[in-house]
Structures are given as C-alpha cells and as structure tokens.
Amino acid sequence: MTVTILVALLAQPAKAQTFDYNKAFEDYQYNLTLYRQSFSDYENAKNAYLQGGQTLPLKEAARQKTLAMLKTRNQLLVVYLTALRQKIVEDRGLVFDEKNTLFGKIDQEVAWYLSDKSNYRDSDSLENLFTKNEAVKDRFKKNTSLVVSEVLIYIGVGEQAGLRIDHENIYSTLKSIIDAGVASGKLSLTPFNHWLSDIDATDQLLKDKESAAKAEIQKIYSQSYSPKGNYESSLEILSSSLLPLSQLNEFLTEVLNYIKNQ
C-alpha cells in the first residue's frame, strides 16, 4: 500500500499531445481524403439511381450516401477552418488585435458548420437533404469564402511582416555597431548615413504594402459583386512586396560586409 501511495505521488502526469499547425494541417488532409471518398460514394450512388431505373431501393442508397457526404463535408470545413486558425496562432507578424478579430470570424464559421452538422437526421428525406445543402451553399458563398479570403491574405501579410521584423532586429544591431564605431573613430559616418536612409525607406515601403494589402482585402465585405477581385488585388500587393523584402536583405548584407571589411 505504501508503495502504491508513493508511486501515485511520484507519477508524472501524462502529457497531452501538442496541437499545433502541423497537427491541424494533418487533420485537414485526413478529412479531405474522407470527404473525397464520401463524395465519390455519393456520385456512384446517384448515378446508379439515375441510370438504374430510379427504383426506391436505389433512391434509399443514394439518400444514405448523400447524408454521409454532407456530414463529412461540414466536418471538412470545420477542420479546414481550424487549420487556418492555428496558422494564425503561430504567425509572428500579426498583432494581438488582428489575430483576435480573425479568430472571432473563424470561430463563427466553425460554430455554424458544427450546428448545421448536428441538424442532419438519419430520417431526412433526399429532398430535405437538398434543401439543407442549399443553406450550406449559401453560407459558404456569403460568409465562409469571404472569411477564408481575408484570413489567407492576413497569413501572407503576417509571414512578410515576420520577416521584416527579423530584418529590423538585425538592422538595429548593425546601427549600434556603426554608432559605436563612429564614436570610437574606427568608422566614418559616410557612407552609412546614405545607406541607412535607403534601408529606412525600403522598410517603410514594406510596412505601407502590408497596410495596403490589409485595407484592400477588407473591401470584400462591402463589394459583394466582386470579392474575388479584391482578393486578387491584395495578392498582387503582397507579391509586389517580395522585391523590396529581398532588397532589404541585400542592403543589410552590404552594410554588414562593409563593416566587416573595415
């Protein structure tokens, strides 16, 4: 008994598996496979019904496959949105408020699909399932696709902002080295003063582009006729940031090499 008590006292609590983006993405891939399988089953059953004389047993088989596919589809969307959410959680370039706003939007979608999934009944008729499908289709078009577009752009902005911040940290270190070198007379302020202003300008350009991409994607909520256009415009802005981001890297490398060779 004493031994049992001691073992119980000293036993380490079991560690829960970490749920990170990689795990979330794996879950999404798995559910995508399940959905593809159930969609294939649904199509086979549908074709069998349509080409097999439209008998009642074939209709029942098609109904069951349709029901299974619709449930799997909702689950796929839940898991997909969760993967997006986890990607944002681990993003280094987005600020707390931006993340929370996106979480609110994603969570609303997840809640909707979970609730909708629980509304499916085994007794639902095929016609009933078609009606329920229309509700999902509508939700996806009017809400989910917009939220996903916004989130994808923010993920891109976050990645670029994270890299920009990393460069800014190096820039800060290099400026300290230059200041110390100039103060001790080992380095001359020229040409650094010109180079630093170029670096500052590039850094500012990157910040402006991040803001522009974020502002552009917000328009999808007010321009219902062409949300895809706003998404494409935001992507273009993000793509145009790649060159200045590379330039920033090159500029800092040049400054670093110059200091090294002094």
Next chain:
Amino acid sequence: MNNDPQPLVTENKPSVEKGTGLLGKLKNLFAIFWTKVPLPIKAGITKFTSNKKIFLPVTISLGAIFLVIILGLIFGGGSAKPAPKKSPTPTPVVQKTPEASESGDVISINERKLNALKNQIKTLDVNQSRLQLPPIDFEISF
C-alpha cells in the same frame, strides 16, 4: 507441554487518562488504538522496539528515506505545475522556436541570420497554395 501460545508480552491495558492539550489528546487516541491491536502484533512490535541494535538503524534509515521523498516532492519542482485555466476564446500564443545559442561574433551571427532570411524569402508562397479552399461541389441535387 503447554499448547496454548504464550504471549511474549503481557497485555498492559494503558490507562486512558484525560489528557490536556493536543499532545494529551494524541496520547489518548494512541492508547485507545493500542488496546485494539491484536496480541501477536503487539508482541512483535514490542520485541522489535526493545532490540535497540535493530530498531534504531532501521527507524533512522526509514526516516531519512521518507524525509528525502518529502523534500523531493516539495522542492523537486516541475511535475506539479497548476493547469492553466481554460478561457472561452483561447488566447493566441506565439510559439517561438527556441534558438540555439550561437557561437561567433555579432557580425558572423547576423551574417548567418541574413542568409537564413534570404532563403526564407525565396520560399515564401504568397498564394498560400497549401491552404487554399478545398475543392467542394455544392451542386447536390438530382
């Protein structure tokens, strides 16, 4: 030959006195408990405690082991961290990859960092191809 097992120790019923204070109450409790212990066990305990050459080393060793376990549990740390409270909306936590301590001067360190960042820029996927919406067919009617 007498077949009846003779107790090694005669049973002395401890007089249960009304003790005062905590110590007195504990003594009373122990006295009551002692009267309920079966005779062979009592005999064993008395024999064990009366042999000081065995009793003292065994008691000291067990005491030391127990003390070490208690101190380990109190100051060992790590295993008994309080579980964080769940909040309705999970707070986003940025999990930074722990950086290995880098060797070399500041210039070399930053040179390596810049090279790593250059590679990251090259591999940036603006379109987020892996995370694009899954192909879903919403036209479900026949």
